[in-house]
Amino acid sequence: MYFKMNYLAQGKLCPPKELLLMRLKGGIFLKLKHILKRAFQSITVASLTVSLALPVSASSMDPGEFAKQNGAYTPAGNPSVTIDHSAIAARKKLKDKDVLGPVDPAYTMDVSYDSENHHVSGTMNVTFKNNIMDNLENLYFNLWGNAETFAENGGGMDVANIKVNGKKAEYEMNGTSLHISGLSLKENKPVNVEMDFEVNLPEQQDRFGWYKDTVSMGNWFPILSVYDDEGWNVDPYYPYGEAFYSVSGSYDVTVTTEKEQVIAATGTEIGQPTVHGDLATHRYKAFNVRDFAMEMNPNYHVISTKVNNVDVNVYYSDEHAKYADALLESGAESIQLFSEKFGKYPWPELDVVTMEGWFGGMEYPQLVMISFSGERSLEWTKSVNAHEIGHQWFYGIIGDNEYDEPWLDESFASFAASLYDGELDSLEVPPVPDEYYHLSSPVSDFTARASEGGINYYYWMIYGYGSSTLNDLRQELGDSVFYEAMRSYFKEQKFGVSSTEEFISAMERSSGMDLSEFFNSHRVFVSDQQ
CATH class of the missing domain: 1.10.390 (Neutral Protease; domain 2)
Structure with a gap:
């Protein structure tokens, strides 16, 4: 950020x-x-x-x-930066156990976005391997959309109908954490979690929220918490930076919304959207990523180039048209430079999106948000973009x-x-x-x-x-x-x-x-x- x-x-x-x-x-x-x-x-x-x-x-x-x-x-x-001590209490010191998991998460989501009510609803199915311990009794997910800073502006998340390996599960939500209990999961065996979920996006210029025609969907779905040598990581949301922590996995996301919406997303769109009446259904797949984000605006224009066999796309609205070429240039140059100095960019695509906002920029795998508040120089624009693209290596690839x-x-x-x-x-x-x-x-x-x-x-x-x-x-x-x-x-x-x-x-x-x-x-x- x-x-x-x-x-x-x-x-x-x-x-x-x-x-x-x-x-x-x-x-x-x-x-x-x-x-x-x-x-x-x-x-x-x-x-x-x-x-x-x-x-x-x-x-x-x-x-x-x-x-x-x-x-x-x-x-x-x-x-608020107050720590949720009830959530932190779930972390048990386990320094004698070297483990990081659950591993190989594969998320499948089918969701609808209603731009009139700024509401997301749908289903999620995630499979992973329990590499943590035998007879694992608990699972945790992060519900970042329930952070206080979003709730103050109408944001929030809810879940229902949770099943683990096909059986109805007990669960409890506590702020930004979801606790699923009463389990007995075998070690090194696959686990499947299903749930329905709903999201209300807050009206605010942020990585999660909507403002005018732009919809920012960062940290918008229930995501598996990480279990490591400290136990389950259910740290509080940090409004002045990031508190995110997740392992790499795959995503198969289907989203239905108004056909006018132009969508940038983590991963690659599979085929052309299917149009039915006033709606269109898009499907995206992403591999070896630790999160999935989307940005929508019906008025986006798109310019593209290719560098090192990577498609670089810039999504911009009319008010940010003056910055589009600078973003495309710095996007391509950053991928080329950082691939040379740090290691090859591994994904086939990178999307750069513009928005109005207070924070300068925000990173997600294969997608970066560049926010503009008032007039900015092209020099500033390129440098911010380089910083966010740098995160593709540091947090995106190297978590x-x-x-x-x-x-x-x-x-x-x-x-x-x-x-x-x-x-x-x-x-x-x-x-x-x-x-x-x-x-x-x-x-x-x-x-x-x-x-x-x-x-x-x-x-x-x-x-x-x-x-x-x-x-x-x-x-x-x-x-x-x-x-x-x-x-x-x-x-x-x-x-x-x-x-x-x-x-x-x-x-x-x-x-x-x-x-x-x-x-x-x-x-x-x-x-x-x-």
């Missing part, structure tokens, strides 16, 4: 003449290192302000006034637990954007002075101090300092060794789920160097996840 950040010293925006506008990742602008050091001498929690998406609790300035200064959309209300280890995707995507922008040599960002905050800290460490500026420090550390740390590593190893190590890391973790420990091990193994001092000095600690 992308956010534009402005850095302030002594509570005032630094004069433009003092700034070297260098993007850490699509549009994060920082001062030169020596100016940053001077700023840190007098910086306070209240003076570090994020210009996009920060409600009152995370900003020292009135959000309406700050929005006026920056042309940003300010979300209504104050999204991670975004709640526990957010740096593993956001820092890496920010580094990728700076690589695209040709600004790595000027990428120097110090950490925040408070050593409580680590680069490897989980989201909960930042939200625990939200009232003390923790959300601001999340952006600074995870986006800014994280990308700078990776660049320091590049300089430490040299380009040849660094990018060869990154390609080895890609091969090892492709379509899997990585960790800080595994990244460090991959870099040490490939480079033949002991990097413990480097990572410790950059506040990257494996112990943060133990």
Whole structure:
């Protein structure tokens, strides 16, 4: 996800003449290192302000006034960052058991979308292998659409008629978690879960919601939670970033809606839509992806190109036509560059969609959302797009637990954007002075101090300092060794789920160097996840 950040010293925006506008990742602008050091001498929690998406609790300035200064959309209300302790209680420490699952999930969905009522209804069938334990008694799904920030604007999800292996199952919904209990599932045997579900999309500019003619369907369906050495992961929704965590699988999605709708989606459309009266039925298939998203707008235009045998499509509305060519150009260039530096883009298609929104950009497998609030430069547009496409590698292909280890995707995507922008040599960002905050800290460490500026420090550390740390590593190893190590890391973790420990091990193994001092000095600690 992308956010534009402005850095302030002594509570005032630094004069433009003092700034070297260098993007850490699509549009994060920082001062030169020596100016940053001077700023840190007098910086306070209240003076570090994020210009996009920060409600009152995370900003020292009135959000309406700050929005006026920056042309940003300010979300209504104050999204909660309170942890759902009843959900977290489902996580049991199991450090002696090395497991990650359920594996090989295959989702089949048949849904209808009613654009008049902004309502989705349909069925879902998901099969997977129980690699977790014998006589598995519980299953969990994430229902991200039930997050408080969406409920405040009319959003929500509901499920019914759940069956496991053909038998009616007991279940309970608690906020964004769905708990199916009373099971006895054999280890290493296939499991089938069926359910009906309904979704009300909130009226808001967001990755999940609708605004004017645009419908954004990110994190819109019940998705299997991940079971790992901490047990079931049912962390709370994080409104200032991501808390998503899922394993790779396959999707077969049929969606029926008004025939005028133009749809961009994860995967590839199978054949032509079937038209019946005022409706059309589309079918999409996707493989080796860890989520499935869609974006709809009846007024979308589409332009396309091909690079490395990948179809790159840009879906844009009339008000964003001026950005379409820049998005197509940066989309193709990013795929080519990142395939060379990190590893080959594995899917046949990538869709880039435009929308009105406050957050800059958002990533899903094979689909990225670029949101515009007011006028943006073409330079900004390309850089944001590069950041979101960078996520195709870091989270899409190489997965991670975004709640526990957010740096593993956001820092890496920010580094990728700076690589695209040709600004790595000027990428120097110090950490925040408070050593409580680590680069490897989980989201909960930042939200625990939200009232003390923790959300601001999340952006600074995870986006800014994280990308700078990776660049320091590049300089430490040299380009040849660094990018060869990154390609080895890609091969090892492709379509899997990585960790800080595994990244460090991959870099040490490939480079033949002991990097413990480097990572410790950059506040990257494996112990943060133990």
